Amino acid sequence: MTSAGRGAGLAIETTGLSKRFGHQLAVNSIDLAVPRGSVFGFLGPNGSGKTTTIRMMLGLAAATAGSVRLLGQDMPGKLDEVLPQVGALVEGPAFYPFLSGAANLHRFDAANRHAVPGTRRARVAEALERVGLSHAARKKVRAYSLGMKQRLGIANALLSRRELLILDEPTNGLDPQGTREVRSLVRSLAADGATVFVSSHLLAEVEQICTHAAIMSAGRLVAQGPLAELRQAGTAQLRLITPDAGAASGVLVRFGMTPVVGHPNGADAVITSALPVSSGTLSPSGSRNPGGDTGTGGPGGPGGRDAAVALEAAPEAIVAALVADGVRVRGFAVERGSLEDRFVALTGEGFDVAQ
Amino acid sequence: MSLSDEVSARGSGTAASSGREGSAPRQRPSSWWFLGSELKQLFRRRRTQALLLALAAIPVMIAVVVRVSTAVPPGRGPAFLDRITQNGLFVGVTALIVAVPLFLPLTIGVVAGDTIAGEAGHGTLRYLLAAPAGRVRLLLVKYVGAVAFCVAAPLAVALAGAGIGAALFPVGPVTLLSGDVVEPGEALSRMLLIAAYQTVSLLGLSAIGLFLSTLTDVPVGAMAATIVLSVASQVLDQLPQLEWLHPWLFSHYWFGFADLLRQPIGWESFSSNALLQAGYIAVFGALAYGRFVSKDVLS
Numbered sequence: 001m002t003s004a005g006r007g008a009g010l011a012i013e014t015t016g017l018s019k020r021f022g023h024q025l026a027v028n029s030i031d032l033a034v035p036r037g038s039v040f041g042f043l044g045p046n047g048s049g050k051t052t053t054i055r056m057m058l059g060l061a062a063a064t065a066g067s068v069r070l071l072g073q074d075m076p077g078k079l080d081e082v083l084p085q086v087g088a089l090v091e092g093p094a095f096y097p098f099l100s101g102a103a104n105l106h107r108f109d110a111a112n113r114h115a116v117p118g119t120r121r122a123r124v125a126e127a128l129e130r131v132g133l134s135h136a137a138r139k140k141v142r143a144y145s146l147g148m149k150q151r152l153g154i155a156n157a158l159l160s161r162r163e164l165l166i167l168d169e170p171t172n173g174l175d176p177q178g179t180r181e182v183r184s185l186v187r188s189l190a191a192d193g194a195t196v197f198v199s200s201h202l203l204a205e206v207e208q209i210c211t212h213a214a215i216m217s218a219g220r221l222v223a224q225g226p227l228a229e230l231r232q233a234g235t236a237q238l239r240l241i242t243p244d245a246g247a248a249s250g251v252l253v254r255f256g257m258t259p260v261v262g263h264p265n266g267a268d269a270v271i272t273s274a275l276p277v278s279s280g281t282l283s284p285s286g287s288r289n290p291g292g293d294t295g296t297g298g299p300g301g302p303g304g305r306d307a308a309v310a311l312e313a314a315p316e317a318i319v320a321a322l323v324a325d326g327v328r329v330r331g332f333a334v335e336r337g338s339l340e341d342r343f344v345a346l347t348g349e350g351f352d353v354a355q
Numbered sequence: 356m357s358l359s360d361e362v363s364a365r366g367s368g369t370a371a372s373s374g375r376e377g378s379a380p381r382q383r384p385s386s387w388w389f390l391g392s393e394l395k396q397l398f399r400r401r402r403t404q405a406l407l408l409a410l411a412a413i414p415v416m417i418a419v420v421v422r423v424s425t426a427v428p429p430g431r432g433p434a435f436l437d438r439i440t441q442n443g444l445f446v447g448v449t450a451l452i453v454a455v456p457l458f459l460p461l462t463i464g465v466v467a468g469d470t471i472a473g474e475a476g477h478g479t480l481r482y483l484l485a486a487p488a489g490r491v492r493l494l495l496v497k498y499v500g501a502v503a504f505c506v507a508a509p510l511a512v513a514l515a516g517a518g519i520g521a522a523l524f525p526v527g528p529v530t531l532l533s534g535d536v537v538e539p540g541e542a543l544s545r546m547l548l549i550a551a552y553q554t555v556s557l558l559g560l561s562a563i564g565l566f567l568s569t570l571t572d573v574p575v576g577a578m579a580a581t582i583v584l585s586v587a588s589q590v591l592d593q594l595p596q597l598e599w600l601h602p603w604l605f606s607h608y609w610f611g612f613a614d615l616l617r618q619p620i621g622w623e624s625f626s627s628n629a630l631l632q633a634g635y636i637a638v639f640g641a642l643a644y645g646r647f648v649s650k651d652v653l654s
Binding site for chain 1: 386388389391392401479482484485486488492493649651653
């Protein structure tokens with residue numbers, strides 16, 4: 001509920017959005033806030049409710065409870081005004097196998113009552129060009145590979161000028177080159193000013209292209225915010241290689257850490273320890289400052305003591321203290337928590353994560 | 356809804372279209388483009404063409420069999436069969452009669468049952484709705500497509516019949532059921548009138564097929580159900596115990612086109628049929644609307 005420009009600054013906003021199928025709550029009261037102009041990664045294991053959420057956003061399925069606003073307008077009430085500005089790829093591409101790629105795009109464009117027929121041919125050609133399918137435009141979709149269908153699906157989302165693109169697993173079935181191309185396509189769309197909402201279960205993909213992300217687990221939104229904040233929310237790990245394990249441990253304990261000494265191979269000890277948290281944590285679920293520039297999260301914590309420790313525990317200060325105490329530092333690294341760590345921490349390990 | 360919306364869409368005129376003054380006035384966003392796309396897709400599709408070809412094969416089959424056989428015993432087989440050797444124009448009429456109970460409902464069942472369920476089966480329904488096509492508009496366009504097929508199907512039988520009849524048999528003046536004799540041109544127009552009668556007959560069934568099509572994502576299911584209903588309706592129409600029900604069955608007037616072969620033409624059964632079919636369109640159109648507008652599209 002931050003006061004400044006809420007609503008106007010959001011491309012997608014859901015409030016208490018829920019969907020129940022029989023006894024199962026597929027989507028459980030999620031509050032998404034996707035800032036305009038962001039590339040927003042929508043993460044979650046298979047079956048965590050991502051696609052159901054997207055279906056509700058697009059007015060394909062009715063919400064059991066809660067509401068959706070796209071580009072500042074209510075859905076599905078203003079569906080007819082909103083959707084022409086939204087390009088979508090939902091749960092994989094789907095086409096008429098007996099029509100050519102270009103004919104399929106013509107068909108979907110004709111279905112959009114706001115699309116201008118006079119420019120249709122040019123727009124279809126441009127969209128095909130943009131995804132590198134010009135050579136296969138006249139080929140029947142039946143003869144397309146999965147990757148080509150995926151590209152055609154993205155071309156369909158790009159038929160008109162869009163304010164918002166909702167891409168559900170856009171790199172599914174693409175080879176490494178295709179994945180790279182989609183990544184650069186998403187970047188260029190964002191550079192044009194569009195908001196891109198990408199759902200994926202591929203963390204590396206999201207990490208590379210997104211500015212913001214949200215994580216779903218078993219129908220709940222467990223975290224969302226700028227990517228940097230999400231990453232940092234995981235604790236950083238210190239990794240020190242030294243032959244002087246005892247002295248080093250003593251120094252680290254002075255910094256308020258609990259070092260773990262290991263001897264993986266050779267004479268040098270490898271000491272690992274969690275680095276004290278050095279910046280504001282991201283509040284799980286419903287963090288309402290997606291802009292990230294307000295810094296409301298700050299080093300609030302339980303008082304100023306933590307902040308003081310954090311200041312002292314800067315990596316360079318630790319190294320200086322180690323060296324001053326005569327510890328032979330042969331290797332020193334601070335490993336930031338990756339998005340993957342955060343993801344696994346929030347959604348659980350293994351295949352039995354969400355049902 | 357589609358047409359009134361089209362007017363409003365024109366009125367508001369998107370920024371893109373109003374900025375483009377060079378293009379012809381027809382090149383505006385409108386529902387007609389979607390309808391055109393639907394019709395093109397329907398009639399360019401191999402399956403639709405195969406259905407129409409199969410229908411056209413009925414008179415060809417009849418004509419060839421009659422031509423190669425020595426004599427047709429009068430009073431046996433379909434109506435007018437024995438008259439074909441004297442006048443080729445009867446091929447079309449005979450074929451139209453033969454096609455009424457099964458062949459025409461079969462093809463209509465395929466097309467009407469496929470309308471929504473076929474899109475759901477391909478997964479294209481979600482992309483049409485996200486385009487956005489608009490649910491009511493999509494339903495209307497799909498029904499108009501089915502109606503277009505209802506026009507094409509009997510026409511295929513009649514025209515193929517006239518063609519093959521003229522090719523294999525002599526063509527001359529035709530004696531109507533009332534005993535009056537009309538010229539071949541007039542006889543041909545009577546045959547087209549019968550085709551039109553059958554188009555009207557099939558409108559109710561199309562509406563039923565459209566409704567069934569909104570219930571499932573499996574087009575074959577909707578097609579089969581539509582065809583089964585058409586057979587069931589005809590069976591019920593044969594049971595004297597259910598006489599009270601007969602006037603309400605959508606197949607009740609399917610064979611009621613004999614009055615079109617009299618002089619002057621009797622329009623009574625034509626109008627009763629049209630009224631009955633309109634009732635079916637209203638009821639099943641409303642059911643299809645009620646179902647489809649609130650349906651979760653999860654295919």
